[in-house]
Amino acid sequence: MIEQKAACPGCGRPNSAELCGDCLQWQKQVGFVLENRGLFYYDAGFRQWIEGYKFTGDYRLRGAFTAELNQALKNYRDYLICPMPLSKERFATRGFNQVSGCLELTKPAYHFLLERKELAPQSGKTRAERLKMEQPFTLKVSKEKIRNQRVLLVDDVYTTGRTLVHGAELLYQNGVETVKTLTFAR
Template structure:
């Protein structure tokens, strides 16, 4: 079979579940690129793997905003994941959207009666890149989602900003739908990487202000 990440042929020992799955796995080399986070040992706020129940950064978010976004992430943001996101997001290799579709599908298909919402990118960013990297992965994982937010203006990529600059960013989103569409709804925001959490909390604040019952988040890496 072909690897979902590098698309090279490889041999894999399949479980019965894998045999009937429509998602391809990863070859041994690509499997090593992604180091899973052990959710039993992670912060309840951001999903960072730690011995602390709530890390110091999330304690600050809780004190500042009065809530935690309860992020869960699949993988550590290390050199392997950074290489994947460089090739997929910045170099535009759209084939890589399927790299861990199986894991995304497994995590999000367990969620019931909840709206799944990818964070948007600006029109300028979409025009230059040609796709929203988060929506692409959700589509590859066969996850239904709704676009609830818009990002009207462009900005420097978050990766180019230091932590303090990220935390001072103004609200970048506006509502794409009416408040009635999300009133008393549970929502999960999806992003590629949780860094400081500022972007996700911006999205959560706006949705809660417009009547959402609760907002949590899920990211591919932390």
């Protein structure tokens, strides 16, 4: 697991106890910094898990770190928990949302607040292409449901931060008070 005290307070990058260069760039570009907590290092073991779960479709693997996820979610008891959505096309291909699959085994309820437009998957894009990505989300709920609320966006992997920043931007534009993020790996 990633030691949070030794991680970037913005993106959760390990071994970067102050805001990293990427987070300083995000702050300049969008006017805020995410407060992401990454649970695990994106290492060979995590890569093997995500390939089996997300890309091969072994749904049984969704419970691999339920205890750690439950523990992390205790820090967000007064937040609306929102898994990052898949496009309808990606959901139809995969058959499940990898994030909500894991969240189903945890105690807190979660809500799909965002809807994803049909765009090419991020996994096949370069870093530069990811950073230039257009806003892929629309709001799935009424503004009244989220106004002045705290939201925790949950995703599987923090790569460039672009997807999570897009989600946070849309939520802030629609009256959310605070957005934090949690990723399974960084």
